Every structure is written in C-alpha cells, then in structure tokens.
C-alpha cells in the first residue's frame with residue numbers, strides 16, 4: 001500500500017539546481033545574460049552519446065537532441081572532419097572567393113536531397129529569412145507592389161525574421177502571431193483555409209511539414225497533398241521548413257518524402273542536424289525555377305558557406321546515410337511510442353523519433369518534465385521539453401539510443417513520473433517528497 005504522506009502534487013513542488021556548481025553558473029547566467037530564456041536549472045558541462053553531464057556530477061538522458069543532432073553528441077567523425085578543415089584546409093570567411101569546401105558541400109547536399117541549388121547560412125532563423133525573403137523578391141520582380149506569403153497557425157520558423165523582427169511574439173499566445181507583419185498572412189493549416197486566403201498578391205506558401213515547437217503536430221498525407229494541390233493550382237511557390245523534421249528525424253531525409261514524390265516542395269529549409277551538433281549550419285534548397293530568384297547581392301552572410309561548417313555539413317550527411325538514421329528513427333520511433341502509449345494517462349503520437357506526448361488531466365507538462373530531470377534521486381534523470389498545452393516533445397538522438405535505452409528510461413523514470421503526473425495522490429506509490 002502506498003504511503004501517501006509522502007505525496008506532494010507535482011505542481012506544488014519546487015526544484016533546485018542539483019548542486020553548488022550548477023547554482024553558481026546559473027547565477028552568472030542570470031546576472032550577465034539577456035533574460036530571453038527560462039532554462040531548466042541544469043548546467044550542461046559535457047555531452048556524450050545520449051548523455052548530458054552537469055557541473056556537479058549528475059547526468060541525464062537527452063531526449064531532446066532535436067536541438068542539435070540526430071547522430072549523437074560529439075560525433076567523432078564530424079569532429080574529425082571539422083578538425084581536418086581547420087588544421088589543413090581553410091577558415092576563409094567570405095564567399096567573395098570560392099572555396100573547395102563549399103564546392104564539395106554544395107554538390108553533396110544537392111545530390112543527396114535531389115534539389116538543384118543550395119544557399120548556405122548558419123542558423124534556422126536566418127535561413128527562414130532567406131526563404132521568405134526570396135518569395136517577397138519574386139513578388140516584387142513580378143511587379144506585385146505588396147506581395148503576400150501565407151504561413152499556417154502554430155508555426156515556429158525561428159526568431160530572425162528581419163521583415164518583422166519579433167513582431168510575431170505575444171505574451172499571451174506564443175505562436176501564430178506573425179499575421180501582424182505586413183505581407184504575412186497566417187491561416188489554419190488546411191487546404192481550404194489556404195485556398196480562401198490566396199489572392200492576386202499571394203506569391204507563396206511556407207509551412208512546416210510537421211510542426212515541431214507547436215506540438216509536435218503532424219500533417220496527414222491527404223492534407224499535405226491537398227495543400228500542395230491548392231498551391232500549385234494557383235501557380236505559386238510551395239516551401240517546407242524541415243529544420244526540425246529533416247535529416248532522418250521523422251524517418252526520411254526530408255519528412256515530406258513520407259508522402260511520395262508528388263509531395264515535393266519547390267524549396268525546403270534545413271538546419272539543426274545539418275551541422276551534426278558540432279557547427280551551426282543551415283541551408284535553403286530549391287528547384288532551378290525557385291532558386292533563379294537570386295541575383296548576386298540579394299542574399300548572403302559572412303558565415304554562410306564557411307569551410308569548417310561545410311565540412312561539418314558533408315560529414316553529417318555522410319554519417320546520417322551510413323548509420324541508417326532514417327531507418328533507425330522509423331523503427332525506434334514506433335517502438336518508443338508503443339511503450340509510451342502503454343503508460344496509463346499518456347497519449348503518444350510520432351513521426352519517426354519526433355514524438356508528441358500528451359499527459360491527460362494536467363494543464364501543462366512542465367511539472368512532470370521538471371520532475372523527470374530534477375526530481376529527488378531520479379535515476380536515470382531524463383531531459384525532455386514541455387511545450388504547448390499538456391504536450392511534451394520527445395526527440396532523442398536516433399544514432400545513439402537503442403531499444404534497451406528506451407526500455408530502461410520508460411521503466412525507471414517515465415512510467416513512474418508520468419503515471420502520476422495528474423493532480424491527485426490517489427495512487428502514487430512511487431512519488432517521493434522533493
């Protein structure tokens with residue numbers, strides 16, 4: 001019989017950093033950093049495989065490597081490729097000259113993705129800027145005075161949209177506010193809503209194939225194809241943000257490939273895993289027709305095409321293919337999701353190893369996520385990210401975890417925490433006072 005005297009509901013618990021060194025570093029960040037994030041109080045000192053180590057000797061299983069890599073933390077092959085470029089190649093920072101490394105990267109990424117041309121940048125926000133900016137340039141070229149681009153609700157395309165700065169942020173509603181910006185229309189993620197929004201000024205549609213930060217929320221094949229049809233019937237450009245979903249995460253090199261060749265967008269953006277977690281690399285890939293929008297001087301950045309970043313990009317692509325990351329994501333994603341759905345009070349849905357976990361009966365998944373990482377004596381500690389509503393996102397590194405890791409994490413930590421995450425101590429034998 002459970003000892004209910006030990007029960008403290010999750011949302012009444014308070015969580016401290018796990019030791020004095022973490023505490024000290026958190027203080028430094030609080031003192032010197034802009035207050036633009038509210039991180040978990042866990043200070044990563046070192047990362048390896050699927051592990052994150054803090055300053056005080058604790059470690060946590062990283063179930064959110066989507067922020068960096070699909071392979072594993074500090075992949076030796078990628079580090080070696082970057083090191084070789086730095087030691088024996090060039091650190092040229094400019095595309096005012098050509099470089100061997102950029103030539104190799106451009107050829108490789110176009111060959112692998114079957115797009116005609118690439119524009120390189122460093123982060124996801126600025127490559128989004130390039131993609132949407134290209135649509136506006138296309139509109140102006142066609143003589144449209146006030147071109148419009150359509151996005152869909154619950155999107156997240158980063159925070160560097162120069163055409164609207166941060167106007168899309170809103171304290172009350174985090175996502176879907178870019179509608180305030182001139183030329184950007186935000187409508188429901190349906191073919192019908194897009195069709196109704198198209199007018200003579202519309203130049204293109206840009207969506208996440210599956211929405212990462214907003215859920216994740218997954219797009220069904222028929223809905224995706226219906227959206228593409230509306231866009232093409234109106235002779236517009238169709239682009240997909242694959243920064244989070246791409247490069248094997250959802251079981252395909254680009255998540256749209258799940259829907260077949262007819263789904264192919266005119267352009268896609270890639271980021272995150274493209275640098276293997278070692279160097280920030282992003283890319284806009286497009287058909288000849290879409291990429292012909294560009295003329296010298298219309299876009300570019302100092303670090304876009306930086307040789308060590310190109311080396312990281314080539315190595316990431318090579319290892320993603322060699323290590324069968326797409327296949328691993330499909331298999332492990334299905335396995336993990338099935339295990340999660342066996343936990344009482346939890347619903348899980350996935351595309352490969354991008355998993356949405358919904359905890360029934362709670363307002364937010366935040367308290368459960370804090371308990372997983374910082375709860376008293378949790379072993380193993382687990383890092384995953386609470387999101388919208390009562391959702392959490394699980395996206396471990398497919399190149400590092402195996403079925404045994406999943407079994408272990410589910411049995412030892414996820415099950416005991418998630419089963420009792422909803423308020424009420426009715427049956428909480430495994431919950432300890434923090």
Ligand SMILES: Cc1ncc(COP(=O)(O)O)c(C=O)c1O
Pocket residue numbers: 123124125126128156157158159160208212213241242243244245271272
């Ligand atoms: C779908 C998507 N697009 C764009 C971005 C922005 O990327 P970055 O943070 O590298 O600017 C993100 C980041 O989470 C993302 O998930």
